Amino acid sequence: MNTTIQEENKSVQLIENNRLLKAAKGEKVDRPPVWLMRQAGRILPQYKALRAKLSGFKELVETPELACEVTLQPVDELGVDAAIIFSDILVIPEAMGLTYEMIEKKGPSFPKTVQTLDDLKQLRVADGDGVAYTCKAIQLVKAELNNKIPLIGFAGAPWTIFAYMVEGGGSKTFSKARGKLYSDPEFSHQLMEMITESTIAYLKAQIASGADLIQVFDSWAGMLTPKQYEIFALPYLKRICDALPEVPVTVFAKGAYFTLNNLADMNCQTIGLDWNMNIEHCREILPNKCLQGNLDPCQLYAPFSEIESAAKEMVKRFGTQKYIANLGHGVYPDTPLDAVRCFVDTVQGL
């Protein structure tokens, strides 16, 4: 057993509620751990109250004390089995020199985008200090959590970050970003390379700051053809997974059912599943992975009795081992808090 693994196991043992880490490693748990993507956010009245006092979303992301506060809110309010650091996947372009704005009710927007090899010369590969504010927030959260539950760190996958940097914001089709893969593969690979290196440095810094598990979000994976995903997404995702042996890694490639078989070989412990995915099929083709997900976030608009039975049915289908209960996507901002509570309580009552 090498030092890394020894340290890792020590960290699992140090944490009081270590169901998340045990499930990810395939160790036996008494019941599945449960948390929600976007649990720190608009579903909580205390988040909305704090947010109303601030200049904007980025102030929250970039002020470690505030990011710490909102990270802990769902832990106190819902008793989830893991915290996830409050941040944004677009801190990486920011650290590379491409700044973004978060526009209320519209989403992220980049005043400048990158389109040519010359544009890339204006960017830098970010080092471990590139997103110091999030790493500082992780340290604060770890101190507050006092090893009660684990803390999840995260980043966007290279293709998803590429999509925003080229497209300039959200899009129904991401046709500019996808088009670039066809019209300028040299530029595309070079930018993917820069994002990948920046992301590895950032995630290593998150782990050094105390993150117990890393999730990589490939939110726009489902936009690519199977072939483009193999050429432009998987190799970079693989490099990230290979670079982080210290902690368990979760890959959430939303919509990428067509590449699940490739994820079986990825050097990661857990695969996140969206609500489209067929549970039994995923168990079959990913027999060695822990699976995470995949309740439809819209299920939480149903009466509580139905949320309860849907959550129970989901756990029954996944099984209680090598499984992390979650939604299939980030919880929607208008979800009733008591519905979220009903979901968490149901899983924790099993």
Place this chain on the structure above:
Amino acid sequence: MNTTIQEENKSVQLIENNRLLKAAKGEKVDRPPVWLMRQAGRILPQYKALRAKLSGFKELVETPELACEVTLQPVDELGVDAAIIFSDILVIPEAMGLTYEMIEKKGPSFPKTVQTLDDLKQLRVADGDGVAYTCKAIQLVKAELNNKIPLIGFAGAPWTIFAYMVEGGGSKTFSKARGKLYSDPEFSHQLMEMITESTIAYLKAQIASGADLIQVFDSWAGMLTPKQYEIFALPYLKRICDALPEVPVTVFAKGAYFTLNNLADMNCQTIGLDWNMNIEHCREILPNKCLQGNLDPCQLYAPFSEIESAAKEMVKRFGTQKYIANLGHGVYPDTPLDAVRCFVDTVQGL
């Protein structure tokens, strides 16, 4: 052989270039037919010139002479193997009493939406005259085409129309519409029922006006869980397919890879595939269907030599029989016309 089939075969024989209808019926063709979703539209300079003179998109849809003119533009310009009537899937809500606006660069928007059983009382089931302007346009196009190539009619699938009527416009998540399926199944089924009846009457009127093939677009199929799709989408889609024995029917359920096996039993001839779909897998699970698609629309941003090789590779994988060449989605408005021409010419040169 019953009268319907006799009439149908007569129509196939009447049409000079009948590759589309033959491919759909599984009859032998010398090469695959090719057309593009959204071929009538912004890719054509003559469309943009006409559109600039008008008050808006809806004027084009609702004026039969203009709809006829833009339907024929890609036939003249690109020499595609089929025309598709210029219209919009949202003419059905309009005919049911729920009006929409088409907002430039934003998309459709409904000033009023439907949310309750009471709201449904304000709507009507549209009859065959509900969208008279599109049926009139079909008659004009048929006269102009003079049986040279077939004309495709179309409508939205009930779930997709429901999504717009409840959500009020496009959405990244369609969480209101999807939420309604969970929170109010009675309302949901009742609205689906009304949409289905209206759509059947509309499509029968299109066929009576001369449409040679019908395509049903379930553009937001990929938003639902497999279970919700089985409960709220498939039964209504099936009713539509069963109601149209006169012509071949194509079902295009975008993103619904999880329900492809169910589409095998659908009473339709052709299944449309988006660019995510694995060709060989689809051939395997849909052995009796003609398949349509599925080049990534972004492939048309590549150099011509690559468009050519990608189109050839696609046809090789699908095979030349029981196959209709197309993109996996509507052609994007900024696609160079010569790239579209390259795609069409490549398939026609096989």
